[in-house]
Each structure stands twice: as structure tokens, then as C-alpha cells.
Amino acid sequence: MRPFTKHTGLAAPLDLANVDTDMIIPKQFLKSIKRTGFGKNLFDELRYEDEGQPDQDCSGRPLRKDFVLNQDRYQGASVLLARQNFGCGSSREHAPWALDDYGFRAIIAPSFADIFYNNCFKNGLLPIVLQAEEVDQLFAEVALREGAEVIVDLDNQTVTSPSGATFEFNVDNFRKHCLLNGLDDIGLTLQQDAAIRRYEEKRMNEAPWLFLSRGQ
Amino acid sequence: MSAKTLYDKLWDSHLVQQRDDGSALIYIDLQLLHEVTSPQAFEGLRLAGRKPWRVSSSLATPDHNVPTTKKERISGVDGIEDPVSKIQVTTLDDNCNEFGITEFNMKDIRQGIVHVVGPEQGATLPGMTVVCGDSHTSTHGAFGALAHGIGTSEVEHVLATQCLVQKKSRNMLVRVDGELSPWVSAKDVVLAIIGAIGTAGGTGYAIEFGGTGIQSLSMEGRMTVCNMAIEAGARVGLIAVDETTIEYVKDRPYAPKGEHWDMAVEAWKDLVSDKDAQFDEVVVIKAEDIKPQVTWGTSPEMVIAIDEPIPRAEDQKDPVKKEGYARAWKYMGLEGKTMLSDVVLDRVFIGSCTNSRIEDLRIAAQVVKGRKVAPTLKQAIVVPGSGLVKAQAEKEGLHEIFEAAGLEWREPGCSMCLAMNADKLGAGEHCASTSNRNFEGRQGFGGRTHLVSPAMAAAAAIAGHFVDVNEFVKH
Known part of the structure; x- marks a missing residue:
């Protein structure tokens, strides 16, 4: 996994509460068996006038001009400002894959849905929860000046607004450690294989019916 | 010993390792797989040269993009007209063959929606931890099982390690007291609950559904309720084990038999919240107030x-x-x-x-x-x-x-x-x-x-x- 330490980037404001995973990446694009290539269909129904198809060339599709990512001033944005309960709905990891593939490195919102929040960390994408007033301030500052950048510092757990205001955020130590160092979760867990085997042995005695093999 | 909720009990019995920062390694008993969220996980295993930790813990079936017309279904995978859907279904078949995972493929009468198939086969059992790359995995909580929807990276993690890294959720009890009116179903109950607490009301919580309005439901009704826990923001929905649960599980193809059955039933009787268990949040709804x-x-x-x-x-x-x-x-x-x-x-x-x-x-x-x-x-x-x-x-x-x-x-x-x-x-x-x-x-x-x-x-x-x-x- 790509490490995340400190990132400075253009912020794009998506002023909509309860953005669900179907909005982030509609179902027709979930048919891919790859992890990449979802960026052009990120927010497909909010972004384009027509209905998108998998493997379609999106360069000629009609754009919804008023959608934030279609505005000139937000081209190249890598920090997404969002509203409450961002990422609600399904467990599809295609949602963080699409955000990552588009070029986002961090998402800032007052709250996230649990599964989506969790999925972001597995993909080097940092979801940041700030107080509602702090998010409001970021929205306001970003609207004020074209090209406004936000600094996200994972090590110090701070977000710095375009005007220089600094907001602190919380993140689990383990997740932070993995993200800072780009560590593969699976490799880390497998280092605990003795503990897993010990658990299995104990459990096999207590509840042997859970370990029966299943024929075809 | 302090009183525990059902969620506490399930968590404690699956705890492999507690970490200092509050996260933990939780052991997974059953992983259900389908064609949409698994291909990248299997690909990850292959790229890293890893093997599934315990193949008997997995069960697969294609469901999300299989056609439902007779004409397309009659010839199995070959009948799928959409080439992209077909690749995904074929990929599941190939992955299950390669790694030795039991799959009910499109020609198998047991094929269906994973959350219908697991309970129907008795693969889902009380007291288990169940995961699937699908948010509606909360369905299986109807059996007093700890069931989470997970992302594809976690699907791969569970395949490779049999564990999931989790942080414990808080406990919420949603109690439906009283008797449901005629023609008011489990679906109306859960929609009314979501209407009351909102789609983010359960975020960060494991919700236990209880009260007479829930206890009176059949297992199928209970599955409907737990299925939509995620629509209230909770990854986990739970219902305590009772006679209805045990009666439903008995004699299902994968349910324990003989001596194992007796042992299991004895253990399952404990899968209820203790009388004095503390919940972080309690919501009470009157069954009589729920209309279609x-x-x-x-x-x-x-x-x-x-x-x-x-x-x-x-x-x-x-x-x-x-x-x-x-x-x-x-x-x-x-x-x-x-x-x-x-x-x-x-x-x-x-x-x-x-x-x-x-x-x-x-x-x-x-x-x-x-x-x-x-x-x-x-x-x-x-x-x-x-x-x-x-x-x-x-x-x-x-x-x-x-x-x-x-x-x-x-x-x-x-x-x-x-x-x-x-x-x-x-x-x-x-x-x-x-x-x-x-x-x-x-x-x-x-x-x-x-x-x-x-x-x-x-x-x-x-x-x-x-x-x-x-x-x-x-x-």
C-alpha cells in the first residue's frame, strides 16, 4: 500500500449530506474484476448527463456543468470536503478505489459510514472526521478563493485550512501506523499466526461443530 | 463477573488478540463469497502467493449479476448475455475451483442470494462470526451470530488469516414492545425503526433487536429486520437465540448432528444478553403504533x-x-x-x-x-x-x-x-x-x-x- 504522511492539495467541496456508495460508484461499474480504472466513473450520475456504461470512453460524454468536479477551478483536486454520513450504503470497496483512482488522497467530513471509513484505510485514502463547524469553515474558505489548498498531516493529526487555521483529528494508532508506513494488513496479521492457531485449538475443544469440513 | 450483552459475549468468544489502541483480531467462523466483491481478493492472494487459511470456512454462490429469466438461465454461465457479467461469474467459478472452496454455481439448485443461502443450508449458525463482502451480511445476526459486512481488502484478509481487524462497537438495544397489528410485517417494523433513528442512528453501534414485537417474529422475519440494520447505519444487527432459532436450524444440511447438535444447543442457550447488561443506548418502539x-x-x-x-x-x-x-x-x-x-x-x-x-x-x-x-x-x-x-x-x-x-x-x-x-x-x-x-x-x-x-x-x-x-x- 502507498504510504500517507503529509499531503497538500486543492480541496473540492461536495455540499451534499448522506452521499451513498451508489452515488460514488454506480453498480454497473462493479462488474470489473480489477481494482483500478474506476476514476472516470466516480460520481457518475452526478457528473454526467447520460447513463454510463462499463468500459465506455467518457471523454465525449455530456457533463453536468454545475457538479463540483466539472468546474475548472476544482480540476486536480486531491482533498474532498464532504458532509455528514459520507459513504453510507454498501460495503463495495469500489467506492474508495474510485476516489483514489480519480486522485483523491483525503476526505474530510463531519461523519462517515462505518464500512466506507474502514475501507478507505485499506487503500491509502485518509478519511478525516472534523467538527461540523470546522468543516463549515473549510467549505467557506475554499469557496472564497480559487486554488485554495488544504494541508493534511497524518503524523501530527492536523488539517490546516487555506487561511492557516489548524484543526486536530483523531485516528486509531494501528491504522495510523499502517498508513504512515504503507504496511500490508495481511502480512502484519500473519505475524500473529501462533496466536491464531492457539485460539483455534481452544475453540475446537469448546465448539467442535464450527470446524467440520463441508463437502461439495 | 459483570453482566454482558449478546454482542459482548460474541465478541469475547472470538477475540484472538486485543491491541493497545482498542482494535482487536477477531476470529471468523464463516465467510460467504459472491462474484462482485471477491475477484480482487483472490487476485491479491495469488499475487502474494498466499493460500486460504481454512477453506472449509468459506461458502460461495453467484448472485448479484446472474440473469433471472428462464431463457438466459437454462444454459448456466454460458447463457449470460452481458459479457462483463459473465466474466465476473466465471471468475468466481474459477477461483473457487482453484482454491478448493465450496460453491453453489448457477446450475446448482442451492444457488441463490448469499444471505438466503447461508441460513437455508445451516451454514449460518448461532454464536458464529460471519462475514461477507456485502453490507447486508447483518442479516445473519438474526441467529445470534456476529455478522459484519466487509470490503474486498477484508475479504482477502479473512481468506488469508481467518481473522478480521475490528474495533468493538457500542451496544444499542432497540426494543419493540407489544403486539404487531395484522398485516404489519418485519419489513414494516424495521422501516419504522429506521424512520425513528435515521440512517446514521446506528453508526458505531451493534444493534440488538428485542422485545415481544421481535420475539414473535419467525426466523425469516428476524432476518428481514437484521438485514436492514445497515440501513440504520449499524454494521451489526442481532437477535437473541430462542426456541424459534434452534427449531429453524435443526436438520439443515450443514447444521451439526448427533452429539455435536446436543453440545451446540447447550452452548447456544447462553446467546442472550444478561438481564442486567448495560446498553449505551436504548430505543423503545410500541408495536401497536407501527402501520404498513x-x-x-x-x-x-x-x-x-x-x-x-x-x-x-x-x-x-x-x-x-x-x-x-x-x-x-x-x-x-x-x-x-x-x-x-x-x-x-x-x-x-x-x-x-x-x-x-x-x-x-x-x-x-x-x-x-x-x-x-x-x-x-x-x-x-x-x-x-x-x-x-x-x-x-x-x-x-x-x-x-x-x-x-x-x-x-x-x-x-x-x-x-x-x-x-x-x-x-x-x-x-x-x-x-x-x-x-x-x-x-x-x-x-x-x-x-x-x-x-x-x-x-x-x-x-x-x-x-x-x-x-x-x-x-x-x-
Whole structure:
């Protein structure tokens, strides 16, 4: 996994509460068996006038001009400002894959849905929860000046607004450690294989019916 | 020892390792796999040269994009017309073959929606931890199992390590006290709960559903309730084990037998919250107050009883809610309408992991029996949750009742719940759907979904618009 330490980037404001995973990446694009290539269909129904198809060339599709990512001033944005309960709905990891593939490195919102929040960390994408007033301030500052950048510092757990205001955020130590160092979760867990085997042995005695093999 | 909730007990019995920062390694007993969220996980295993930790803990079946018409289904995978869908289904078959994982493929009568298949086979058992790359995995909590929806990276993690890195959730109890009214189903109960606490109300919580209104439900009804825990924001929904649970599990193909069965039943009796257990949050709902529910907007919390007027954006005080309501009104095309009975329906969908089990089909058949689908409807489809549900329904003659009434009888799969196969809504079309999400575009680009119970969907199919099924059946 790509490490995340400190990132400075253009912020794009998506002023909509309860953005669900179907909005982030509609179902027709979930048919891919790859992890990449979802960026052009990120927010497909909010972004384009027509209905998108998998493997379609999106360069000629009609754009919804008023959608934030279609505005000139937000081209190249890598920090997404969002509203409450961002990422609600399904467990599809295609949602963080699409955000990552588009070029986002961090998402800032007052709250996230649990599964989506969790999925972001597995993909080097940092979801940041700030107080509602702090998010409001970021929205306001970003609207004020074209090209406004936000600094996200994972090590110090701070977000710095375009005007220089600094907001602190919380993140689990383990997740932070993995993200800072780009560590593969699976490799880390497998280092605990003795503990897993010990658990299995104990459990096999207590509840042997859970370990029966299943024929075809 | 301090009193524990059911969630606490399940967590403690699966704890492999506690970490200092509050996260933990949790052991997973059962992983269900389907074609959409697994290919990248298997690919990851291959690239890293890893093998599944314990293949007997996995069970797979394709469901999300399998076609549901007889014509396409008759020749199995080869019959899938959409080449992209076909690759995904073939990839699941290939991965299960390569890694030695039990799969009910498209030609197997046991194939169906994972959340219908697991319990039906007795693969889902009380006291287990169950995961699947699908948020509706909360369904299995109906068995007193700790069931999480997970992402694809976690699917790979569980395949490789048999564990999941988790942080413990807080405990919420949603108690439904009293007795449900006639024609009020588990679906109405859970929609009413979501209406009360909101789609983020359960975020960070494991919700235990309890009280007489829940205990009186069948296992299938309980699955419907837990299925939609995620629509209230909770990854986990739970219901305590009782006689109903044990009776349902007994003699299922993968359920323990003989001596193992006796041991298991003894252990399962403890799968209830202790009397003095503390919950971080308690919500109480009166069963008598719950009427047949219909969603009017683009989030499951935008739900009302059939006899209530559609709430208007201008009456909302909270600015976020006001804006959300205005957007939903526009998307749903509600201008000029007061009641949901004013909405003319285009399609009806009875199916999905929420409502495609035999009891759902029986009740829908009971409502449509001897009646005809409204001529204004473009389509009404009934999609059973599995091959075995379909076989049972046909044995009972339900398919004939549906077909005589003008509803199409389909092959098992997720179908129009998320429209990954050919079953979908056209732009602007209104659908009465027994599924779980009414998000924008969920059932098709521009489609307008109204979530209801099977009985309400069936009555709406006949009337051509929403009606109170309680009144409807009297005529």
C-alpha cells in the first residue's frame, strides 16, 4: 500500500449530506474484476448527463456543468470536503478505489459510514472526521478563493485550512501506523499466526461443530 | 463477573488478540463469497502467493449479476448475455475451483442470494462470526451470530488469516414492545425503526433487536429486520437465540448432528444478553403504533406510514434535512402529490435478500390470489431468493397464483434490488420494491424506488398504486 504522511492539495467541496456508495460508484461499474480504472466513473450520475456504461470512453460524454468536479477551478483536486454520513450504503470497496483512482488522497467530513471509513484505510485514502463547524469553515474558505489548498498531516493529526487555521483529528494508532508506513494488513496479521492457531485449538475443544469440513 | 450483552459475549468468544489502541483480531467462523466483491481478493492472494487459511470456512454462490429469466438461465454461465457479467461469474467459478472452496454455481439448485443461502443450508449458525463482502451480511445476526459486512481488502484478509481487524462497537438495544397489528410485517417494523433513528442512528453501534414485537417474529422475519440494520447505519444487527432459532436450524444440511447438535444447543442457550447488561443506548418502539410503511424519498429514513401525508421540505427545520428533502422531492417527482397513494406505479419487484424467502412469497401470493395486476403497470416480477425457495414455492403452487395474476415468476438472484443484471427501472419510473435501498439510481438510472413489505408490494401491484394492505384485503 502507498504510504500517507503529509499531503497538500486543492480541496473540492461536495455540499451534499448522506452521499451513498451508489452515488460514488454506480453498480454497473462493479462488474470489473480489477481494482483500478474506476476514476472516470466516480460520481457518475452526478457528473454526467447520460447513463454510463462499463468500459465506455467518457471523454465525449455530456457533463453536468454545475457538479463540483466539472468546474475548472476544482480540476486536480486531491482533498474532498464532504458532509455528514459520507459513504453510507454498501460495503463495495469500489467506492474508495474510485476516489483514489480519480486522485483523491483525503476526505474530510463531519461523519462517515462505518464500512466506507474502514475501507478507505485499506487503500491509502485518509478519511478525516472534523467538527461540523470546522468543516463549515473549510467549505467557506475554499469557496472564497480559487486554488485554495488544504494541508493534511497524518503524523501530527492536523488539517490546516487555506487561511492557516489548524484543526486536530483523531485516528486509531494501528491504522495510523499502517498508513504512515504503507504496511500490508495481511502480512502484519500473519505475524500473529501462533496466536491464531492457539485460539483455534481452544475453540475446537469448546465448539467442535464450527470446524467440520463441508463437502461439495 | 459483570453482566454482558449478546454482542459482548460474541465478541469475547472470538477475540484472538486485543491491541493497545482498542482494535482487536477477531476470529471468523464463516465467510460467504459472491462474484462482485471477491475477484480482487483472490487476485491479491495469488499475487502474494498466499493460500486460504481454512477453506472449509468459506461458502460461495453467484448472485448479484446472474440473469433471472428462464431463457438466459437454462444454459448456466454460458447463457449470460452481458459479457462483463459473465466474466465476473466465471471468475468466481474459477477461483473457487482453484482454491478448493465450496460453491453453489448457477446450475446448482442451492444457488441463490448469499444471505438466503447461508441460513437455508445451516451454514449460518448461532454464536458464529460471519462475514461477507456485502453490507447486508447483518442479516445473519438474526441467529445470534456476529455478522459484519466487509470490503474486498477484508475479504482477502479473512481468506488469508481467518481473522478480521475490528474495533468493538457500542451496544444499542432497540426494543419493540407489544403486539404487531395484522398485516404489519418485519419489513414494516424495521422501516419504522429506521424512520425513528435515521440512517446514521446506528453508526458505531451493534444493534440488538428485542422485545415481544421481535420475539414473535419467525426466523425469516428476524432476518428481514437484521438485514436492514445497515440501513440504520449499524454494521451489526442481532437477535437473541430462542426456541424459534434452534427449531429453524435443526436438520439443515450443514447444521451439526448427533452429539455435536446436543453440545451446540447447550452452548447456544447462553446467546442472550444478561438481564442486567448495560446498553449505551436504548430505543423503545410500541408495536401497536407501527402501520404498513412506504418510503417516499431517496434514503430509507424517508419513510412514512401509508396513511400519512408526504412530508414537505419547507416544513423541515434542520437545513440539511430541508435540502435533502427538496432534492428527494425533485428526484422522486412528487410535485403536486399529497399522499403516496397518488403515485402511479410502473413496476413492482418482490425479491432481494430482505424479502425473497418462502414466507414472503406466501404472503404476496395470498394478496394477489384471484386478482389481476393493474393494467397501468409495465411489469411486476417475483424473484425467489434461492433455487430451493423457488422449488418450495412451486411445490405449493405459488408460481401459478403469481402468473395467473399477471406477475412474472423468475429465477433466483439479487435482480432488481441493485439492477446489476438486466432487471432494472427506466428513468422516472416508480417501483414498489421489497428490497432495502431507495438511493438515487439504485434500481436503474433515474429510477424511483419505494421500499415496502411483500404484502404492500403485492397489493400495490393489483391496485396500480400504494394502498393499505389491511384495507385492501377486506374487499
